[in-house]
Amino acid sequence: MSDLGSPCEKELLLKISRGDEHAFSELFNTWHHLLGRHIYKITDSAELAEEVVQDVFLKIWTARESLALVENFKAYLFVVSRNHALNCLRKLARERMHQKALEENAAVLAVEQTGSADIYKLLDQAIDHLPPQQQKVYLLSRHNRLKYDEIATQMGLSRETVKKYLQGATHSITNFVQSNIDVSAIVLLAFNFILKR
Numbered sequence: 001m002s003d004l005g006s007p008c009e010k011e012l013l014l015k016i017s018r019g020d021e022h023a024f025s026e027l028f029n030t031w032h033h034l035l036g037r038h039i040y041k042i043t044d045s046a047e048l049a050e051e052v053v054q055d056v057f058l059k060i061w062t063a064r065e066s067l068a069l070v071e072n073f074k075a076y077l078f079v080v081s082r083n084h085a086l087n088c089l090r091k092l093a094r095e096r097m098h099q100k101a102l103e104e105n106a107a108v109l110a111v112e113q114t115g116s117a118d119i120y121k122l123l124d125q126a127i128d129h130l131p132p133q134q135q136k137v138y139l140l141s142r143h144n145r146l147k148y149d150e151i152a153t154q155m156g157l158s159r160e161t162v163k164k165y166l167q168g169a170t171h172s173i174t175n176f177v178q179s180n181i182d183v184s185a186i187v188l189l190a191f192n193f194i195l196k197r
Contacts, residue, residue, distance in 0.1 A: 009073055016061075017068040024064070028057050035081055042085045052088060056081045119177075126176035130169050137162055138169035 015023035032053060039049040059080065060067070070076045127135060136155065140146045141162075146154070151162045 013067040013070055013073060016064050017066070019064065024061055027060075031077060032057075035077060038078060039081055039085050042082060043089060048085075048088060048092075052081060052085045056084055059084075122177055122180055123173065125180075126173040127169075129176060130172055134165045134169040134172070137165040138173075141166055 012023050012027060016027060035056070036049050036053050039052045040046060043049050043052065056077070060077075067073075127138060130138060133155075137151055137157075140151045140154065141148075148159050148162045148166075151157070152159045155162070157165075
């Protein structure tokens with residue numbers, strides 16, 4: 001299998017494309033370890049590398065009919081596996097961020113469970129005290145979940161101006177809340193409450 005595009009390789013791929021499981025096993029055994037080392041360099045995790053290799057070969061088997069058209073299997077295999085590995089890393093990063101958000105939101109739940117509905121009222125008052133442009137930017141970002149670029153387009157502002165307004169709004173809200181609430185509630189709020197409103 002070392003000769004890229006060789007008659008033997010093309011024949012093997014053709015057999016697999018027709019559903020030959022023995023040929024597929026031969027392909028897997030030929031590339032498994034080399035591909036695993038390649039993916040390990042990307043993920044820095046033996047466990048994730050093995051998972052990616054298994055997933056990639058499952059995808060290859062599922063879409064085996066297209067293998068007859070592959071001219072350079074090594075290039076095809078490494079591109080598919082690299083893309084899948086990067087997708088897995090992105091997914092892991094999202095999961096970690098989600099876990100962090102859940103942990104931070106525990107502070108919010110603690111506040112809510114103590115019956116501190118007044119905090120919501122206080123935040124609304126803080127938002128009402130913002131200058132009109134800052135208030136609009138803040139609401140579009142935090143309530144409507146728009147991104148900086150979307151807010152900039154909608155309001156006819158530059159991205160940097162939107163960022164500046166949002167930072168200013170967050171700072172003003174924090175100051176307003178801190179000056180109007182007791183210390184124990186501030187500690188609970190500090191994690192995430194204001195930024196997640």
